[in-house]
Amino acid sequence: MLFRAIFALHFLWGVLPSEPRESRGHISVVLLGATGDLANKYLWQGLFQLYLDEVSHGHSFTFHGAAQTEPERGRRLVFERLKRLACPSDVPPNRCAVLKDQFIKLTDYHQLKTAEDYATLNRQITTTLSQEGMQEAGRIFYFSVPPFAYAEIARHINSSCRPPPGLWLRVVLEKPFGHDLRSAQELADELRTFFREEEIYRVDHYLGKQAVAHILPFRDQNRHHLDPIWNRHHVERVEIVLKETVDVKNRTGFYEKYGVIRDIHQNHLTEILMFLAMELPANISSSEDVIRSKLQAFTSLQSPEITSAVIGQYVAYNSHVREELQKGQDYFSRTPTFAGVLVHLDNLRWEGVPFILASGKVLDERISYVRILFKNRAYCTQNETMWDPESSQCKPRQIIFHIGQGELNSPAILVSRNLFKPTMPDSGWKEVRDRPQLRIFGQPLSDYYVYIPVAERDAYSVLISRIYSGKKESFITVENLLASWAFWTPLLDGLSIQVPRLYPGGRENEQLLDFEMVGREVSFVAKETIELMDARDEQTPDKYKTIQSRFRQSQLITAWSEELINRLASDIEATAASAVRRSGEFHMALSGGSSPLALFRQLATRHFGFPWRQTHLWLVDERCVPLTDLESNFGTLHEQLLRHVRVPYFNIHPMPVHLNRRLCVEEDKGPELYANEIAALVTNSSFDLVLLGVGADGHTASLFPHSPVGLEGSQGVVFTESPVKPHQRMTLTLPLINKAKRVSVLVMGKGKHDIVTVVSRVGHEPKKWPVSGVSPSSGQIAWYVDYEALLG
Secondary structure (H helix, E strand, O other), X not given: OHHHHHHHHHHHOOOOOOOOOOOOEEEEEEEEOOOOHHHHHHHHHHHHHHHHHHHHHOEEEEXXXXXXXXXXXXHHHHHHHHOOOOOOOOOOHHHXXXXXXXHHHOEEEEEOOOHHHHHHXXXXXXXXHHHHOOOEEEEEEEEOXXXXXXXXXXXXXXXXXXXXXXXXXXXXXXXXXXXXXHHHXXXXXXXXXXXXXXXXXXXOHHHHOHHHHOHHHHHHHOHHHHOOOOOOOOXXXXXXXXXXXXXXXXXXXXXXXXXXXXXXXXXXXXXXXXXXXXXXXXXXXXXXXXXXXXHHHHHOEOOOOHHHEEEEEEOOHHHHHHHHHOOOOOOOOOOOOEEEEEXXXXXXXXXXXXXXXXXXXXXXXXXXXXXXXXXXXXXXXXXXXHOOOOOOOOOOOEEXXXXXXXXXXXXXXXXXXXXXXXXXXXXXXXXXXXXXXXXXXXXXXXXXXXXXXXXXXXXXXXXXXXXXXXXHHHXXXXXXXXXXXXXXXXXXXXXXXXXXXXXXXXXXXXXXXXXXXXXXXEEEOOOOOOOOOOOOOOOOHHHHHHHOOEEOOXXXXXXXXXXXXXXXXXXXXXXXXXXXXXXXXXEEEEOOOOOOHHHHHHHHHHOOOOOHHHEEXXXXXXXXXXXXXXXXXXXXHHHHOHHHOOOOHHHEEOOOXXXXXXEOOHHHOHHXXXXXXXXXXXXXXXXXXXXXXXOOOOOEOOEOOOOOOOOOOOXXXXXXXXXXXXXXXXXXXXXXXXXXXXXXXXXXXXXXXXXXXXXXXXXXXXOOOHHHXXXXXXXXXXXXXXXXXXXX
16 A cells, blocks of 8 residues: 555656655654544644645655554544545645545554554564665654653653664654653653653644744844844833633643643743743754753743732632532632743843733633833824824834734734834745734734734644754753743742632633732732621631730731731831931841741832931841852842842841851851851840741741750850751841840741641740740830731
């Protein structure tokens, strides 16, 4: 059958067997999961398109559908799908019918379950080629199967179905490529035992979308226009958006495990971000150069904080989960179905430019796009109606890569006419001048140069063609994969305990999911309204303010977390102002950990009247790491607060954990040096304010349960050992903390509810619960506890 099919192909393309063209070798394509949903929707059509594009260019093909389905049923399912294959509009119907018939003749089905099944397939390929006198070029194995099946299939291919030495092998994998950094690393390590990295093609189908695939060529072809303006001095912000109207019904099992950030942001949106932010290589046709530049851009990503993201969940999601996963009526999921994330890069080109990555289900429209909005410094004296779209600098200036759907309903590239007229390849893109009534981002289409593909192609057809050509830059390398997970995993871990905002879906969302950027934070514009239901024996937050305004015989301030931080920041500013009026300076000692981060950002962005020039900042505790280390409390303080406010550098007092090129060595007497510095600058070593937190085990500062170090005695600063890494710490002692004029203890989050309950009941037991030993001898203590920590 193979010989007859190839003979027919020679005839079809006007090449007689007596006048053979030069052969480039035979390619066997094996589609694993050939009867599955992805294969039926996209992959068989993509393989047919590859055949149409390449059959006249020297290669011959056979296509092997494979699955675990028994042979008769599997063959029937595959060939039912093949009958529905379609040709592009430029292929005449009679030729299409012949091509389709030949493709079907070149396709067969195999049940692949055991190593022997793969060995049988290998023998069939080699025997057939030998009988036909054909040379093999290589093999493509497309894994359209769940990731848990990868290892077993890889083992069978490696042991029983590899092409002979000297021929190429291309193994194609579909996402998800792990659930977090650890699982992605484990999967990569497992595959590495069977395949070389150059043999692996990890698919992100968005890289095959025509508008996305043209980002680098567009940048390359328009270097002379873009080089001066593709930077922080001219770009106001970048938006990368994928909106969907559908829900996740019938996919809740997947979504409960992954959620929107793992499903969309970690792969599709991040890859697009890299194409926009990477330095453009001199030769974009060099896969190695493009991959190297992408990886370099990954290293510039700034680690996101929890406040860098907002998350939501459509109202019906929980009912879908309960129904499909058979959960009880009391089950509530925190899985986000919407997320907006603010990303920054730390390099000279993009420093300070916000990249907004947003995606969600059950939104008002189906659309995906990239929007680069340029700064507008012009003032135009003429009335707006007089502004010319090509010459007026007062109209918005932007470049839009319209990926699909929306009112345009087509891939497109749009450039504001007052920016520049782009250079576009005549062969692949054409300018659009009609549809003047259409408006894009508030502007008529006539305000843009608009280009659409001459012929639209499905993303999988594009990527299958690039797999065939070995163009690795269109796929995810293991280095880029792990770099992406390293960026997203900490944020995902932090968001896992956050409650997403509920939204009804569609147009009813109105402004509920709108969010704004303040510095490096994002927050929803519309504040959520929370109704508290009265019940006879139930303690609501409002009741709690009345019932219990004291905590451990001290002042208790309680509110929702955002309101609580606002109150604490205002109280600190008032304390600072009072201290400056009294003595001309304000000495504040700050704890590390995650709780104060929101406070630092609040002080940096909202309290412009704070007396920073008269403020001395000290640390309550420090990890024994270099101050530039990500684990350093001082490093966090610098990143979140110090670099945003004007504190004189000689008023900043980091703990001396790094002396004589070594960390926390007793002989260097770091604690004694810090205690002496406090004694020299702080009257009676009595801080105006000490800010503390509470660990889930009851520790405060770096004073830990079941350790007597730092709980009593004359020392003001000591080394301690933490039960978690990094173990070694430097900390203020309880006696020094208790000299303070005021101590504020900040406790937030449901994870702290149990310890708050315990601490509310215990007496003075610092050896067991160090925080219970905080009791200023002549000062005041105030507890700032949010509702989640207080009420659970």
